[in-house]
Amino acid sequence: xxxxxxxxxxxxxxxxxxxxxxxxxxxxxxxxxxxxxxxxxxxxxxxxxxxxxxxxxxxxxxxxxxxxxxxxxxxxxxxxxxxxxxxxxxxxxxxxxxxxxxxxxxxxxxxxxxxxxxxxxxxxxxxxxxxxxxxxxxxxxxxxxxxxxxxxxxxxxxxxxxxxxxxxxxxxxxxxxxxxxxxxxxxxxxxxxxxxxxxxxxxxxxxxxxxxxxxxxxxxxxxxxxxxxxxxxxxxxxxxxxxxxxxxxxxxxxxxxxxxxxxxxxxxxxxxxxxxxxxxxxxxxxxxxxxxxxxxxxxxxxxxxxxxxxxxxxxxxxxxx
Numbered sequence: 547x548x549x550x551x552x553x554x555x556x557x558x559x560x561x562x563x564x565x566x567x568x569x570x571x572x573x574x575x576x577x578x579x580x581x582x583x584x585x586x587x588x589x590x591x592x593x594x595x596x597x598x599x600x601x602x603x604x605x606x607x608x609x610x611x612x613x614x615x616x617x618x619x620x621x622x623x624x625x626x627x628x629x630x631x632x633x634x635x636x637x638x639x640x641x642x643x644x645x646x647x648x649x650x651x652x653x654x655x656x657x658x659x660x661x662x663x664x665x666x667x668x669x670x671x672x673x674x675x676x677x678x679x680x681x682x683x684x685x686x687x688x689x690x691x692x693x694x695x696x697x698x699x700x701x702x703x704x705x706x707x708x709x710x711x712x713x714x715x716x717x718x719x720x721x722x723x724x725x726x727x728x729x730x731x732x733x734x735x736x737x738x739x740x741x742x743x744x745x746x747x748x749x750x751x752x753x754x755x756x757x758x759x760x761x762x763x764x765x766x767x768x769x770x771x772x773x774x775x776x777x778x779x780x781x782x783x784x785x786x787x788x789x790x791x792x793x794x795x796x797x798x799x800x801x802x803x804x805x806x807x808x809x810x811x812x813x814x815x816x817x818x819x820x821x822x823x824x825x826x827x828x829x830x831x832x833x834x835x836x837x838x839x840x841x842x843x844x845x846x847x848x849x850x851x852x853x854x855x856x857x858x859x860x861x862x863x864x865x866x867x
Contacts, residue, residue, distance in 0.1 A: 556648055561614055562607035563651035566750055569603040574755035581762060589769045589822070596763050600747035658749050666702075666742075673700050676708055687726060689714060695795040697725045699732040702739045707732075716795055721788045724775060728785075731771040741767065765815065769822050782823045789816055789823075 573580075580599065584592045680688035688708045695713035699705050707729040714722065732738070744763050748756045772789075776782040793816050 557644070558611055558614065559651065560644055560647050561610050563655075564647065565610040566603040566607040567651075569606040570750040570755075571752065573599060573602060574752050577755050577758065581758070589766050589773065593763065593766050593770070596759060596766070597744070599759065600744055603750055604747070662746060662749075669700075669702070673706065676700070677706065680708060685726065687729075695792065697729055697792070699729045699738060702736075702742055705733045705736060705738050713792065713795065717788070717791070720784070721791065724779075724785055724788045725792065727775045727778060728771050731774040732767070735767075735770070737767050737771070765818060769819055772819050772823055776823055786820045786823045789819060 577599070580595075584595055587595070676690055677688060679692075680690045682688055686707070688706055690708050690710045692710040693712050694710055695716055697707075697709040697713055699707050707726070709722075709725065709729075713725070717725065741760070741764065745760055748759050751759065772785060776785055779785060
C-alpha cells in the first residue's frame with residue numbers, strides 16, 4: 547500500500563489515464579460525423595479542428611484531475627486541505643482494480659514511448675542515409691540519386707527538401723519549379739514536425755480512427771501547400787497538371803501506409819487537392835469566438851458542480867465489490 551503524496555499521484559495517474567482513453571474511444575465513435583461536418587470549412591479551419599480532436603482527450607484528463615483536486619469553487623483552488631482523496635487519505639492498494647489499472651496504463655504508456663523513440667531513431671537514420679546519396683544545388687535542395695520519381699520534405703527540427711534524379715529528368719523546368727515551391731512551403735511551415743506531433747497525440751485513439759485522423763491532416767497540409775503555391779501563379783491549372791503528372795510517374799511506387807513523418811508531393815489522394823485548386827468555394831472560417839465561449843461555459847458549469855462530480859469520481863475509485 548502507498549500512502550500520502552505517492553498514493554495521491556497514483557490515483558491521479560489512473561484518473562487521467564482512464565479519462566484520456568475513454569474520451570478517445572468516444573471521439574472515435576463519432577469521428578466520421580465530425581469529419582463530415584468539417585466539409586463546409588476551409589483548410590485552415592479544418593486543421594484547427596483536427597488539432598482540437600487530438601488534444602481533447604488530454605484536456606478531459608486534466609479536467610478530471612481538477613475535479614478530483616478541487617471539490618468546489620468555494621474552496622481555495624488546489625488548496626492543501628482538499629488536495630487528496632478524502633475517503634482513503636491517499637492510500638493506494640496495489641492488489642485492487644486500481645493497481646491493475648495503473649500497471650496496465652504504465653505498460654501501455656511505456657510501450658508507446660519506446661515505439662516513438664525507435665521511430666524517431668529510424669527517421670533520423672533514413673534522413674542521414676538519403677543525404678549521403680544526395681547533392682545540394684544552389685537553392686539548398688537535395689538531389690537524391692534514385693530511380694523512383696518523388697519529391698518530399700523530411701526532418702523534424704531542420705527539414706530538408708529532397709527531389710529524386712528520376713523526377714528531375716521527367717519534368718520540365720516550370721514543373722520542377724512548382725514542385726520545389728510546394729516542398730518549400732512544407733519546409734517553412736515545418737510540416738514534418740507538425741505531422742509527427744499530431745501522430746504522437748492521436749496515439750491514444752484506436753488504430754482505424756488514428757489512421758483516418760492522420761490521413762486527413764496529411765491531406766489538409768498538402769492542400770495548404772498547394773494553396774500557397776497557387777497564390778504565386780495566375781493559373782492554378784498548371785499546378786493541378788503538374789500534380790497529375792507526378793502522380794502518374796510515382797503511382798507504382800506509392801506507399802501503402804505512412805511510415806515516417808515526411809511530406810511528399812504525391813503521398814495523398816489527388817482528387818481533393820485538384821478540386822481545391824480548380825474550385826472557387828474554399829469554405830468558411832471556423833467560428834472561434836463562439837467555440838471558445840461554449841467551451842468556457844461548459845467548463846464553468848462543471849466547476850460549479852465540481853463537489854458532486856468530485857465525490858462521484860471518488861466513489862468509483864474506492865468501489866470494492
